[in-house]
Amino acid sequence: MNTELFISRRLFFDKANKKQLSQRIIRIALAGIALGLTVMIVAVAVVTGFKKEIRNKVIGFGSHIQIINYDSNNSYETSAVSEDQPFLADVKALPGVKRLQPYATKPGMIKTDEYIQGIVFKGVDENYDWQFFNKHLIEGQLPNINDTARVNEVLLSAQVAKLLRLKLNDRIVVYFITGDEVIPRMQQMQISGIYRTGFEEFDQLFIVGDLKQIQRLNDWRPDQITGFEVIATDFFDIDNIEQQIRNIIISYREENAEILRTQSITRVYPQIFDWLSILDMNVWIILILMVIVAAFNMVSGLLVLILERTGMIGVLKAMGSPNWSIRKVFVYLSVFLTGRGLLWGNIIGVAIVLLQKFFHIIQLNPESYYVDYVPMNFSLSHLLLLNLGTIVITSLILIIPSWFISKISPDKVIRFD
Structure with missing residues (x-):
């Protein structure tokens, strides 16, 4: 006792x-x-x-890890890579990799009769994981992207809609500069949905639509994209996963083939x-x-x-x-x-x-x-x-x-x- x-x-x-x-x-x-x-x-x-x-x-806008062209800089105007890569199956099979999806980005400018707003058009395909934007969707619906025809529907933030006095189903004109062209290319799009994440720094920047629109604007082939987004199951393991992906990419690299590199979300936005x-x-x-x-x-x-x-x-x-x-x-x-x-x-x-x-x-x-x-x-x-x-x-x-x-x-x- x-x-x-x-x-x-x-x-x-x-x-x-x-x-x-x-x-x-x-x-x-x-x-x-x-x-x-x-x-x-x-x-x-x-x-x-x-x-x-x-x-x-931040991850919802940019994923955990990105696989992009080595020549791409920190801007949203990127060099193209082929969507048909021999290492994709191995990357998807890695423990800790939840999803791998292609994407493309292109900076542009929305112009109305009274206002102008700079934006980044993020293009995705029909297999894109819309979970993040669906969670923050406050009005309308997600763009109905398919694997055949180009879709003019885009997702716009509530902040940009307020700044430009736009509302659901309005048509907007977006201007893009391509290469050394002096005259910008114009694309008319329709607002299918409005989202709000509360992260104003990104809300006022991104609109989301069809990847095929960026391929047409950049004169890319149907198999060319900015890169791949890798979604991991655990944020705190992304450094280890990135290293494994990098090793796989190096092992599959062929002579005279395009050089790819990886970047984690912590290196893309280190200040945050x-x-x-x-x-x-x-x-x-x-x-x-x-x-x-x-x-x-x-x-x-x-x-x-x-x-x-x-x-x-x-x-x-x-x-x-x-x-x-x-x-x-x-x-x-x-x-x-x-x-x-x-x-x-x-x-x-x-x-x-x-x-x-x-x-x-x-x-x-x-x-x-x-x-x-x-x-x-x-x-x-x-x-x-x-x-x-x-x-x-x-x-x-x-x-x-x-x-x-x-x-x-x-x-x-x-x-x-």
Whole structure:
């Protein structure tokens, strides 16, 4: 039988203790722990949710990995590659590769009677995965792209539609510069759908339509494209997947064939992902401060408990209990009390996260934050790690004030009582 654990449990569940002064101080300490854990849960959920939301939007526009012509620069006017590549089957068979799809991009300009807006026309084929744009579609329908005739339907963002005063089913005129031509080529298109992701930087840039339109504008053959988009199952594994794809492409390369290269989404938009990585530092600062506050709350509470229980400590010492055994009693008791504070912190923190996640109570300005509301990412693993880390750190720190027990003299305490 664990004697120290038995004594600490009796002290914890003893109703007579509730009338003592220490219980009021303990309640304040527990409130601090509960508040600290609530702040930590909400902070982690907000930051990870924000990072996930922004990351998914960037990937939705550009996929995880792109396979393009080596001669293509960082602009959206690209060099063509053949759609018939010998390595495609091997790339699709790689673990972690969810989908591979052809695409093409071409910068252009939408002109109305009153306004002009620069855009990037992204062309896709009939097998394109529309899941991302379908999720953010607010009006109309997706372009009805097929494998036969060219389709003039395009998907336009709500921001561009507002800037140019356009609405669903309106016809727009898009101008493109091709090669060294002085006179731009004109293409009339119809707005079949309007989307809004809240990521204004991309919303005001991309319109999505038929890949065959770009092939015609660039005088490309039917099998020529800008490149391939590779969608991975796990964002955090894209560096490894990219390296495997690169090795496959090199192994299939033939002499005098076009040279291809790969680029991950983190290298295409480094400024965005560098900014997101900085947010991790903010989370760590919050976590460290909240754990320190919780630990000091319990240290003060434990000192009060020790002072109120000096008589019991003196009796236990007189009966032969060693100092470390008595210290364990109070450490166990503090862990029980910390657990109660963590329970309330979990209840309040999870409730706030779930309410915001499903009801979007707190709204944001997408022009400043790239999202319409505060995003929440609820993760059981994060929740368990926060609780485990808090209780382990506070328990270790509580060993320090328990050292004062060794300074208590049993004869003086018993004589005083």
